[in-house]
Amino acid sequence: MNVFRFMLHNQHQVLQLTLEHLRLVGFSTLFAMLIGIPLGIGIAHRPRFNKPVLATANIIQTIPSLALFGFLLPVPWLGARADRLAILALTLYALLPIIRNTYTGIRGVDASVVEAGRGMGLTESQLLFQVELPLAVSVILSGVRVAVVISVGLATIAAAIGAGGLGEFIFRGLAMVDDRVILAGAIPAALLALLADFGVGWLERRLQPR
Amino acid sequence: MQPEAANPVIEFREVSYRVAGTQVLSGFNLKVQSGETLVLLGRSGSGKTTSLKLVNRLLSPTSGEIRVKGVPNAEADLIRLRRSIGYVIQDVGLFPHFTIERNIGLVPKIEGWPANRIGARVQELLQMIGLAPELASRYPHQLSGGQRQRVGVARALAADPEILLMDEPFGALDPLTRDELQREFLLLQQRLHKTVVFVTHDLREALRLGSRIALMEAGQLVTVLAPPDFLRSTDPLASAYVRAFGEGLESAANRGTS
Numbered sequence: 001m002n003v004f005r006f007m008l009h010n011q012h013q014v015l016q017l018t019l020e021h022l023r024l025v026g027f028s029t030l031f032a033m034l035i036g037i038p039l040g041i042g043i044a045h046r047p048r049f050n051k052p053v054l055a056t057a058n059i060i061q062t063i064p065s066l067a068l069f070g071f072l073l074p075v076p077w078l079g080a081r082a083d084r085l086a087i088l089a090l091t092l093y094a095l096l097p098i099i100r101n102t103y104t105g106i107r108g109v110d111a112s113v114v115e116a117g118r119g120m121g122l123t124e125s126q127l128l129f130q131v132e133l134p135l136a137v138s139v140i141l142s143g144v145r146v147a148v149v150i151s152v153g154l155a156t157i158a159a160a161i162g163a164g165g166l167g168e169f170i171f172r173g174l175a176m177v178d179d180r181v182i183l184a185g186a187i188p189a190a191l192l193a194l195l196a197d198f199g200v201g202w203l204e205r206r207l208q209p210r
Numbered sequence: 211m212q213p214e215a216a217n218p219v220i221e222f223r224e225v226s227y228r229v230a231g232t233q234v235l236s237g238f239n240l241k242v243q244s245g246e247t248l249v250l251l252g253r254s255g256s257g258k259t260t261s262l263k264l265v266n267r268l269l270s271p272t273s274g275e276i277r278v279k280g281v282p283n284a285e286a287d288l289i290r291l292r293r294s295i296g297y298v299i300q301d302v303g304l305f306p307h308f309t310i311e312r313n314i315g316l317v318p319k320i321e322g323w324p325a326n327r328i329g330a331r332v333q334e335l336l337q338m339i340g341l342a343p344e345l346a347s348r349y350p351h352q353l354s355g356g357q358r359q360r361v362g363v364a365r366a367l368a369a370d371p372e373i374l375l376m377d378e379p380f381g382a383l384d385p386l387t388r389d390e391l392q393r394e395f396l397l398l399q400q401r402l403h404k405t406v407v408f409v410t411h412d413l414r415e416a417l418r419l420g421s422r423i424a425l426m427e428a429g430q431l432v433t434v435l436a437p438p439d440f441l442r443s444t445d446p447l448a449s450a451y452v453r454a455f456g457e458g459l460e461s462a463a464n465r466g467t468s
Contacts, residue, residue, distance in 0.1 A: 112303035116362075121320075
């Protein structure tokens with residue numbers, strides 16, 4: 001129970017680091033959605049681009065996170081602020097599940113439904129917004145859910161480059177060889193991941209087409 | 211039969227379509243007259259569906275042109291063209307996340323009809339295709355196959371297009387439901403006099419529904435005949451169809467007597 005006493009004692013800092021953590025995850029997920037969903041739609045409509053795009057996102061995923069943070073450090077504007085850098089790196093990691101699920105979701109829409117819609121004279125954007133996206137939304141959101149859960153975990157490493165977040169406690173605890181401090185970072189991070197998983201999952205079910 | 215002088219509603223002029231090295235359609239010429247049901251009959255791969263999709267420009271010809279109401283359809287506004295042509299396909303393609311009402315009313319809605327006019331039109335169409343008004347609030351998966359295809363027809367008719375393209379619309383239905391829908395189609399067509407191009411590989415359906423039958427084989431038009439002439443035709447392919455059709459009945463009848 002030492003852990004909780006420690007957390008209670010440092011509640012302001014726990015709260016502050018949690019908010020920082022949320023900020024890193026929130027912005028990176030938002031950016032990844034803004035980039036990944038249109039990209040996923042694009043490659044679903046133009047299949048010849050699907051291999052290069054998915055391969056690139058895949059390769060990014062294989063770069064060890066600590067190395068990626070390190071690589072980005074010398075970049076001029078980005079390197080000046082650790083949190084910018086962390087958000088960029090987290091965005092890159094979140095891309096793959098979002099692009100892939102958007103692609104899968106759109107491709108999964110029954111071809112006869114799309115053909116009927118096109119034949120009836122829906123414009124390509126009406127087809128996208130009224131037919132394809134509503135039918136693919138739950139698949140896309142399950143990609144977002146994976147991305148968020150990964151990001152919550154990865155964001156703890158961002159503390160290594162001074163970007164803040166709950167990783168601060170973890171690294172500090174490691175340096176001090178103090179389990180309480182490590183857990184003060186790890187427990188809220190785990191809770192955040194569960195909460196995000198549950199929240200997006202709920203949204204996913206709400207928006208599921210019949 | 212329609213007089214030759216009348217302006218055709220749809221006209222194929224020397225149309226060829228080639229895709230990935232395969233000649234799907236070659237030198238295709240055909241005129242579809244106002245108010246007739248022209249059946250494209252042929253086996254799979256003969257180019258029937260391709261011909262149909264060339265009309266509403268889901269496909270574009272490699273050479274030649276298709277005229278719709280006298281205007282080359284390549285010059286028409288694509289979206290306007292498609293909205294003026296009803297399209298019914300075998301897999302129906304109802305929007306699974308829309309109610310029946312929204313499915314039927316979609317084209318009127320995107321055409322900007324006021325809501326009360328759309329509602330009235332949907333009720334009118336439901337009645338026309340013989341579906342109960344309360345089905346309007348159901349979803350496609352709650353309907354039977356026959357009901358779904360009726361909705362497919364109603365959706366195609368929603369904005370009152372002059373032309374109807376039907377691609378094996380009753381092909382996936384059981385024989386009794388198919389018979390029902392064919393009968394309803396004939397009644398509907400007696401009232402509406404749409405210009406219909408109807409694709410099928412079923413001679414029985416072609417004879418029953420068509421004012422004329424265009425027989426296709428390997429991407430070419432073999433002959434165009436009215437149903438009675440089709441049965442008497444000496445064309446080898448046409449008579450092969452008729453023979454195959456008759457043999458099924460005969461052999462069943464013969465087995466019955468032994």
